[in-house]
Amino acid sequence: MSKYxxxxxxxxxxxxxGPQTEGRFDGDGKGDSIWDxxxxxxxxxxxxxxxxxxASYNYKLFKEDVQLMKATGxxxxxxxxxxxxxxxxxxGEVNPEAVTFYNNYIDELITNGIEPxxxxxxxxxxxxxxxxxxWLNRETVDAYVTxxxxxxxxxxxxxxxxxxxxxxxxxxxxxxxxxxxxxxxxNFKHAVQVGFNETLxxxxxxxAYHETQDGKIGIILNLTxxxxxxxxxxxxxxxxxxxxxxxxxxxxxxxxxGTFPKELIxxxxxxxxxxxxxxxxxxIIKKNTIDLLGINYYQPRRIKVKENHAEANxxxxxxxxxFDNYDMPGKKMNPYRGWEIYEKGIYDIMINVRDNYGNIPCxxxxxGMGVEGEERYVNANGQIExxxxxxxxxxxxxxxxxAIQEGANCLGYHMWTCMDNWSWxxxxxxxxxxxxxxxxxxxxxxxxxSGYFFKTxxxxxxxxx
Ligand code: BG6
Numbered sequence: 018m019s020k021y022x023x024x025x026x027x028x029x030x031x032x033x034x035g036p037q038t039e040g041r042f043d044g045d046g047k048g049d050s051i052w053d054x055x056x057x058x059x060x061x062x063x064x065x066x067x068x069x070x071x072a073s074y075n076y077k078l079f080k081e082d083v084q085l086m087k088a089t090g091x092x093x094x095x096x097x098x099x100x101x102x103x104x105x106x107x108x109g110e111v112n113p114e115a116v117t118f119y120n121n122y123i124d125e126l127i128t129n130g131i132e133p134x135x136x137x138x139x140x141x142x143x144x145x146x147x148x149x150x151x152w153l154n155r156e157t158v159d160a161y162v163t164x165x166x167x168x169x170x171x172x173x174x175x176x177x178x179x180x181x182x183x184x185x186x187x188x189x190x191x192x193x194x195x196x197x198x199x200x201x202x203x204n205f206k207h208a209v210q211v212g213f214n215e216t217l218x219x220x221x222x223x224x225a226y227h228e229t230q231d232g233k234i235g236i237i238l239n240l241t242x243x244x245x246x247x248x249x250x251x252x253x254x255x256x257x258x259x260x261x262x263x264x265x266x267x268x269x270x271x272x273x274x275g276t277f278p279k280e281l282i283x284x285x286x287x288x289x290x291x292x293x294x295x296x297x298x299x300x301i302i303k304k305n306t307i308d309l310l311g312i313n314y315y316q317p318r319r320i321k322v323k324e325n326h327a328e329a330n331x332x333x334x335x336x337x338x339x340f341d342n343y344d345m346p347g348k349k350m351n352p353y354r355g356w357e358i359y360e361k362g363i364y365d366i367m368i369n370v371r372d373n374y375g376n377i378p379c380x381x382x383x384x385g386m387g388v389e390g391e392e393r394y395v396n397a398n399g400q401i402e403x404x405x406x407x408x409x410x411x412x413x414x415x416x417x418x419x420a421i422q423e424g425a426n427c428l429g430y431h432m433w434t435c436m437d438n439w440s441w442x443x444x445x446x447x448x449x450x451x452x453x454x455x456x457x458x459x460x461x462x463x464x465x466x467s468g469y470f471f472k473t474x475x476x477x478x479x480x481x482x
Contacts, residue, residue: 104163
């Protein structure tokens with residue numbers, strides 16, 4: 018029998034976000050985000066045409082939710098403050114209803130012994146700012162910093178773990194390269210500018226935080242280890258390194274070292290798409306780096322040297338002009354999400370952070386498995402028996418444990434997610450929660466088998482098998 022015990026004070030919990038859980042209700046004063054706008058405009062882009070309007074009713078049910086977090090072993094929990102809820106136009110008036118809501122939610126967590134981790138930006142640009150260009154516009158950076166400072170002033174006395182962004186590469190990919198977020202552009206130049214402005218905004222928020230507050234501030238990145246098709250083929254290896262630069266190091270290097278990878282700088286110069294910036298911007302990014310790294314891990318990236326040149330269009334360059342994705346035979350898949358499951362990836366990320374990023378304090382901020390049609394696993398007592406999710410957790414934790422044994426500075430493990438929630442254009446197709454949400458019964462909650470497993474896991478600070 019093997020025993021996996023995690024460090025004392027390990028963070029056990031889950032992550033979620035405001036736009037995916039809260040919902041919108043009469044009198045709440047929330048303004049439109051890009052998601053409210055896009056859903057109203059093109060509901061057919063969303064699975065079963067379900068939008069973000071009710072989400073998981075967390076705005077109404079947060080007290081019950083905190084009790085369920087306790088019942089499932091949470092000692093910590095992440096959500097995000099919706100910018101368009103706190104400041105409905107993105108700039109200007111603060112919404113008093115939002116202040117009351119977030120104060121009550123944060124207090125409820127703390128009273129119940131759950132450390133709140135708060136993220137500032139989770140893909141949810143206020144529509145008023147998007148109309149003026151969103152992250153393409155330098156004024157959005159200033160508006161974001163004001164939003165961040167407002168959050169620190171209002172909630173910083175109780176919240177001691179802050180994050181500037183969740184997965185900042187995703188708005189770049191979704192909104193400006195691959196058409197899965199509004200504004201649905203395919204424009205590499207814009208993509209690069211958006212990424213740069215997000216990085217600058219993050220550094221400025223970190224600066225403001227360190228000047229006035231005494232907790233920790235970091236960023237949450239979805240790291241996708243980039244594996245070459247053939248480790249012995251230098252061309253495959255080089256292609257995998259370029260993919261790593263685009264999708265991981267583009268945010269990881271500035272977050273930790275305050276600089277951009279030289280390979281990325283060379284490519285944007287070659288393509289003549291260097292983002293608009295000043296010398297002062299670069300100094301700000303250099304000086305204001307993170308205290309703590311959140312790592313979301315779902316899937317690796319398999320890469321081979323560019324073989325298919327036919328699709329490259331010099332008028333419209335794309336990252337894929339520099340590599341091909343490799344469809345590795347025999348890989349283990351989550352068929353519902355279409356993502357490969359590769360448990361050892363979590364270990365490889367940890368060792369990379371240990372060896373190449375100064376072993377900065379980090380934690381797994383998301384890991385999870387979205388499954389469609391979980392109703393078929395309901396037992397006679399109405400509980401979803403999601404043994405596949407329990408196996409998924411254990412399979413990843415064994416590798417995480419090994420990395421910690423080998424010196425990785427990992428402070429915790431958060432699952433995606435607590436309650437089943439609204440997954441952007443996938444809406445409620447794939448369920449990720451430790452707790453089921455019945456949308457036909459106004460969000461009625463039922464703890465899944467994995468929720469009880471997680472409680473035992475957290476109580477014992479590990480597991481045996
Ligand atoms: C992460 C995000 O990418 O993965 C979440 O931080 C998201 O917002 C989660 O919901 C699962 O991905 P998806 O696309 O299936 O919702």
